[in-house]
Amino acid sequence: MTDAAELRSRTQEFLAAHPPATTERAAFLKARFDAGLAWVHYPEGLGGIGAPRSLQAVVDAELEAAGAPDNDPRRIGIGLGMAAPTILRFGTEEQKRSFLRPLWVGDEVWCQLFSEPGAGSDLAALGTRAVRDGDVWVVNGQKVWTSGAHAARWAILIARTDPEVPKHRGITYFVCDMTDPGVEVRPLRQITGEAEFNEVFLTDVRIPDAHRLGEIGDGWKVAQTTLMNERVSIGGSRIPREGGMIGPVVEAWRERPELRTHDLHQRLLKLWVEAEVARVTGERLRQQLVAGHPGPEGSGMKLGFARLNQEISGLEVELLGEEGLLYEDWTMRRPAKVDFVGRDAGYRYLRAKGNSIEGGTSEVLLNIVAERVLGLPSEPRTDKDVAWKDLAR
Numbered sequence: 001m002t003d004a005a006e007l008r009s010r011t012q013e014f015l016a017a018h019p020p021a022t023t024e025r026a027a028f029l030k031a032r033f034d035a036g037l038a039w040v041h042y043p044e045g046l047g048g049i050g051a052p053r054s055l056q057a058v059v060d061a062e063l064e065a066a067g068a069p070d071n072d073p074r075r076i077g078i079g080l081g082m083a084a085p086t087i088l089r090f091g092t093e094e095q096k097r098s099f100l101r102p103l104w105v106g107d108e109v110w111c112q113l114f115s116e117p118g119a120g121s122d123l124a125a126l127g128t129r130a131v132r133d134g135d136v137w138v139v140n141g142q143k144v145w146t147s148g149a150h151a152a153r154w155a156i157l158i159a160r161t162d163p164e165v166p167k168h169r170g171i172t173y174f175v176c177d178m179t180d181p182g183v184e185v186r187p188l189r190q191i192t193g194e195a196e197f198n199e200v201f202l203t204d205v206r207i208p209d210a211h212r213l214g215e216i217g218d219g220w221k222v223a224q225t226t227l228m229n230e231r232v233s234i235g236g237s238r239i240p241r242e243g244g245m246i247g248p249v250v251e252a253w254r255e256r257p258e259l260r261t262h263d264l265h266q267r268l269l270k271l272w273v274e275a276e277v278a279r280v281t282g283e284r285l286r287q288q289l290v291a292g293h294p295g296p297e298g299s300g301m302k303l304g305f306a307r308l309n310q311e312i313s314g315l316e317v318e319l320l321g322e323e324g325l326l327y328e329d330w331t332m333r334r335p336a337k338v339d340f341v342g343r344d345a346g347y348r349y350l351r352a353k354g355n356s357i358e359g360g361t362s363e364v365l366l367n368i369v370a371e372r373v374l375g376l377p378s379e380p381r382t383d384k385d386v387a388w389k390d391l392a393r
Contacts, residue, residue, distance in 0.1 A: 171219035
């Protein structure tokens with residue numbers, strides 16, 4: 001099905017059979033998935049109908065106009081933006097049918113076990129080990145900066161399965177059960193006072209080989225799919241004009257003329273234009289995804305997202321003067337999602353500092369853009385052909 005009118009009609013028929021006003025939320029979402037209207041570009045039986053990705057907007061518009069519930073995408077963003085496309089591309093048919101439906105409807109939250117204390121920017125240097133024991137892999141190690149681990153049912157995990165080969169070639173990708181008794185989640189309190197991040201300790205965690213994604217030793221290739229999708233989901237999400245971080249600043253400017261100065265006006269104009277350029281560029285990136293899988297361009301979008309958020313939130317604090325120095329609540333909490341717009345200026349300013357770290361540090365993303373987008377020479381890598389076990393640590 002590739003016709004927008006036909007898909008619109010199909011969506012309207014679905015709404016007639018499942019009126020949002022009288023259908024329980026969970027039942028509505030499950031029925032939507034089963035009808036192939038969850039993500040229309042996925043195959044039939046997996047939440048889609050094999051239609052072009054661009055037609056998802058047709059479905060979403062009809063559902064929004066009817067007041068249909070969504071699946072709370074901010075709460076399950078890692079599952080939607082990172083786990084699902086990786087499972088679709090590399091998972092077995094059994095894995096796809098087992099994981100995708102509860103992931104999309106929000107029954108199961110996912111997290112990402114990639115970064116480690118000694119392998120953040122240099123992710124391929126990770127040391128968490130997975131040793132095979134029959135049909136099971138026994139995993140030991142530590143992960144860090146794990147968003148939502150305290151609420152997660154499943155995790156996407158990369159671990160070293162062969163220390164005898166260079167670091168990029170000895171990694172395997174798994175789906176980890178966060179309820180395993182060997183998984184310990186500890187909060188990492190952030191500058192905001194909250195702990196949406198965590199560190200995760202893995203002690204003799206047993207993962208069945210049936211939960212491996214991709215071939216043994218191909219984990220780095222599988223992880224690249226995850227990381228490219230992560231950067232697109234962070235930097236390329238669809239927002240309306242004056243949506244996101246620029247919205248509260250523009251609102252304050254219009255409603256409170258007593259705060260205005262010439263200097264702040266010039267800075268706001270500059271950031272408004274940059275935010276609009278980023279929004280339109282994100283739309284173009286999403287259109288490019290219709291033709292295939294995400295590429296390194298998502299790294300550029302994520303770079304811009306981080307810088308803009310930090311500059312805009314800094315301007316907002318200055319615009320509000322003494323009010324901008326206030327902070328609503330330092331209570332230690334473990335939120336299930338991040339809400340930039342629904343909080344105060346102080347929260348936005350502090351939380352935006354993490355944007356240049358999460359989803360790939362800005363320094364690493366600059367290298368990716370330089371090498372893979374601009375075609376500049378690669379930086380010298382002396383450890384490229386050295387076995388992981390022989391690397392200096």
